Amino acid sequence: MASSEKHVVIIGGGFGGIAAARALKRAPVRVTMVDRRNHHLFQPLLYQVATAALNPSDIASPIRRILRRQRNASVILGEATSIDTAKKIVQLADGEVAYDYLIVAAGATHSYFGHEEWQGAAPGLKTLEDAVEIRRRVLVAYEAAEREIDADECATWMTFVIIGAGPTGVEMAGALAEISRRVLERDFRRIDPGRARIILIEAGPRVLPAMSAESSKSARRQLERLGVEVITDSPVTAVDDRGVTHGGIRTETRTVIWAAGVAASKLGASLGTELDRAGRVIVNQDLSVEGAESVFVIGDLASIKSDGKLVPGLSPAAMQEGRHAAKNIARIIRGEPTLPFCYWDKGTLATIGKAAAVGDLGRLHLSGLIAWLMWLFVHIFFLIGFRNRFIVIIEWAWIYIRNDRGARLITGDVEPLLERGEKPDARERMLSK
Ligand SMILES: Cc1cc2nc3c(=O)[nH]c(=O)nc-3n(C[C@H](O)[C@H](O)[C@H](O)COP(=O)(O)OP(=O)(O)OC[C@H]3O[C@@H](n4cnc5c(N)ncnc54)[C@H](O)[C@@H]3O)c2cc1C
Numbered sequence: 001m002a003s004s005e006k007h008v009v010i011i012g013g014g015f016g017g018i019a020a021a022r023a024l025k026r027a028p029v030r031v032t033m034v035d036r037r038n039h040h041l042f043q044p045l046l047y048q049v050a051t052a053a054l055n056p057s058d059i060a061s062p063i064r065r066i067l068r069r070q071r072n073a074s075v076i077l078g079e080a081t082s083i084d085t086a087k088k089i090v091q092l093a094d095g096e097v098a099y100d101y102l103i104v105a106a107g108a109t110h111s112y113f114g115h116e117e118w119q120g121a122a123p124g125l126k127t128l129e130d131a132v133e134i135r136r137r138v139l140v141a142y143e144a145a146e147r148e149i150d151a152d153e154c155a156t157w158m159t160f161v162i163i164g165a166g167p168t169g170v171e172m173a174g175a176l177a178e179i180s181r182r183v184l185e186r187d188f189r190r191i192d193p194g195r196a197r198i199i200l201i202e203a204g205p206r207v208l209p210a211m212s213a214e215s216s217k218s219a220r221r222q223l224e225r226l227g228v229e230v231i232t233d234s235p236v237t238a239v240d241d242r243g244v245t246h247g248g249i250r251t252e253t254r255t256v257i258w259a260a261g262v263a264a265s266k267l268g269a270s271l272g273t274e275l276d277r278a279g280r281v282i283v284n285q286d287l288s289v290e291g292a293e294s295v296f297v298i299g300d301l302a303s304i305k306s307d308g309k310l311v312p313g314l315s316p317a318a319m320q321e322g323r324h325a326a327k328n329i330a331r332i333i334r335g336e337p338t339l340p341f342c343y344w345d346k347g348t349l350a351t352i353g354k355a356a357a358v359g360d361l362g363r364l365h366l367s368g369l370i371a372w373l374m375w376l377f378v379h380i381f382f383l384i385g386f387r388n389r390f391i392v393i394i395e396w397a398w399i400y401i402r403n404d405r406g407a408r409l410i411t412g413d414v415e416p417l418l419e420r421g422e423k424p425d426a427r428e429r430m431l432s433k
Contacts, residue, residue, distance in 0.1 A: 005030050006333055009090055009097055009328075011080045011267065013040050013063040013106035015315040016299030018384070019322030020103050025070050027330045032097060034090065036079040038062055041128060042225050042383055044315065045392075047168060049131035050257075051175035052139070052405040057130045058391050061384045080106065082270035085292035101294050101329045104267060104281070105322065108300035108313065110263030111278075116240040125168055130392040132411060134257055138176065139410045140417045141255045142184060145191045152252075158196040159253040160430030161244050165202035166210065167350040172257055172351035173200040177226040182354075182403040198228045199253075201246050203235040203260075208358070210312065211348055217356040218367040222356040236260075252334075262313060264301045271295065285340035287325045294332075296325035299351040301319055306343035315382070316346055349375045354400060 010017045013035040016062040024031050031343035039060040047364040048054040067073045079093040083102065090097045110124035121367045138160065145157035150193060160176055162169045174199050177198045184193035200207070200223065207223070207230060220230050234247030234352050243252040264279035273289050274282045280303035281289065287302065289295040299318030304311050311317045349371060357371035366374065376396065399405060 006100040006329075007032065007098065008103065008329060009034060009099035009102045010103045010105060011035075011090060012107055013037075013066075013075075014043075014107050014299065014318065016107075016318035016322040017103065018063070018066060018106035019333050020105065020298065020326045021067060021070065021073050021317040021322075024073065024329070027072075027326070028333065029072060029329070031070070031073040032069065032071060032076060032099075033063060033076050033079055033171065034076045034092070034097060035063055036077070037127075038064065038077055039128075040066055040384060042379075042388075043126070045383075046125050046128075046131045047171045047175055049128065049407070050125055050134040050138070050172065051179050051407040052135055053175070053399055054392065054395055055407050056132060058388055058395065059383070060128060061388060066384055080267055083267070083295070085271060085289070085295055088294065097105060099294075101327050101332075102296070103322070103329075104271070104295065104297045104301060105299045105318070106265035106267045106301050107318075108262045108278075110258060111211040111263035112258070113261055115170070115239070118258070120385055121241050122163060122239045122244075122258040123150075123259040125172070135407070136410050136412055136414075137255050137417060138179075139408060140414050142188065142191070142193060142196075143410070143414070144254070144418055146188050147190075154191065155197075156200050156242070156252045157254055158191065158193070159199065159251065160196060160255045160257070161199045161201060161253045162250055162257045162259055162410060163201050163239075163244065163246075164258065165200050165204075165207035165230070165232070166259060167208065167348075169200055169202070169259035170207055170223065170352060171221060172259060173228045173230075174226055177223075177228050178318070178353045181227060181403060183405050183408075185281075198226075199251060200228055200230050201234050201236060201244070202232045205232055207232070208350055211350065211358065212360045212365055214365040215350075215360050215367065216364050218365075219350065219358045222352045222358070222367070225421035226353055226356070247362075258330060262300070268297065268301050271297070285323055286338035286340065287341050288328070296328065298322050298428055304340065304341060311341075311343045312348075314348070317343055320344060349378060351375045 008029045010033045042059040045059040082091045141157045148154040162173045180193045180196040208216045236246045268281040281297040282303045286433035287296045298321035300313045324341045349359040351357040355369045357375045359366040359371040
């Protein structure tokens with residue numbers, strides 16, 4: 001590799017970063033991808049791991065493997081801690097990397113709206129570890145209910161609360177209802193998992209607020225058909241190990257899932273440029289950073305408008321921005337002016353359960369089986385790696401035909417979960433029968 005070639009560093013091997021790296025395959029540059037994890041994660045299917053339909057390895061692929069045929073790309077496992085745009089250096093937790101051009105694609109994380117103390121009782125869903133932890137809590141709750149002899153305690157274990165009715169909350173609620181009503185009911189003897197309460201709480205007036213009113217109504221109907229209790233206009237004011245307070249009501253539960261807020265990666269702040277209210281970097285129309293034009297910010301970390309509307313935090317937007325930033329870097333190297341980014345909105349789909357989904361495709365609103373088949377096709381198509389696609393098709397076919405979920409494994413220590421928020425005599429009572 002000629003040393004005169006420009007060095008492009010990409011922070012983050014998510015949807016945006018991988019698309020950018022691939023788009024630079026034939027450019028006369030060296031590409032270095034830095035990620036603190038060794039895998040690219042297909043976040044849209046995380047809820048399937050959290051509800052025991054898929055295994056972690058079905059939805060993740062090593063970044064090194066994804067880029068192994070790209071000769072101009074190399075991968076570094078490391079955490080970027082700050083960016084010095086004057087010296088053109090990315091500071092890592094244990095070193096530094098110099099760049100000529102930088103693409104920052106570090107994504108987003110959960111926001112508890114200033115209530116970080118809720119995190120322990122209400123984990124969010126963003127990483128594979130989060131998904132496995134939620135699966136553990138859900139399955140342990142059924143185990144605890146099975147051995148509980150106090151009816152009120154049993155009901156508390158069999159109540160599941162999901163906070164936030166965006167796509168993640170809706171998908172989680174639907175999948176939890178399905179696993180309770182269709183899968184687990186054959187596994188237990190003393191309890192009837194089909195009677196579990198699945199409660200979806202939303203602060204705003206409707207579910208899926210970013211989708212059309214038709215899709216929102218249809219999603220609510222489909223959720224209620226599955227037995228999900230949907231509560232809107234009910235802001236959460238307290239969360240602890242024994243329950244949730246929302247809209248002045250107290251709901252006793254041991255299992256809460258946080259699907260409400262998103263905050264951009266803190267890395268954006270180190271660029272020293274303007275951020276929006278969610279901490280996203282407000283970028284120029286060509287995705288570069290004001291005052292540091294060799295730096296591009298993309299995906300969930302970027303705040304940009306296209307056709308007067310804010311580009312949404314979705315994987316197609318991140319991929320389009322990744323390809324566009326790569327194209328602009330190639331243009332600068334060729335001495336050409338950069339081009340403004342324009343988002344192509346291909347529509348939005350959200351799934352609720354087996355043969356239940358909604359979709360907004362321009363003015364077309366789909367629901368039920370057809371929306372679900374589209375969702376299925378899109379999610380298989382965009383999964384990276386043949387092995388993953390093949391396995392996911394087989395897993396889904398199995399679930400569809402048999403109503404069975406093979407990944408119902410509880411990993412890790414269950415004692416701390418059983419003890420959470422327990423009344424003093426609870427363990428003895430549970431063990432006494
Ligand atoms: C549960 C869930 C469900 C979703 N469902 C959908 C859906 O159905 N459809 C849809 O279109 N979108 C969906 N999204 C949104 C979509 O996943 C995001 O919009 C997309 O991942 C954004 O891509 P990105 O490249 O900006 O960030 P990400 O894909 O999040 O990638 C960020 C990468 O940066 C790395 N990173 C972060 N910080 C650092 C650091 N300091 N140093 C090094 N590496 C770092 C991370 O490890 C990660 O690999 C969902 C998101 C979640 C969480």
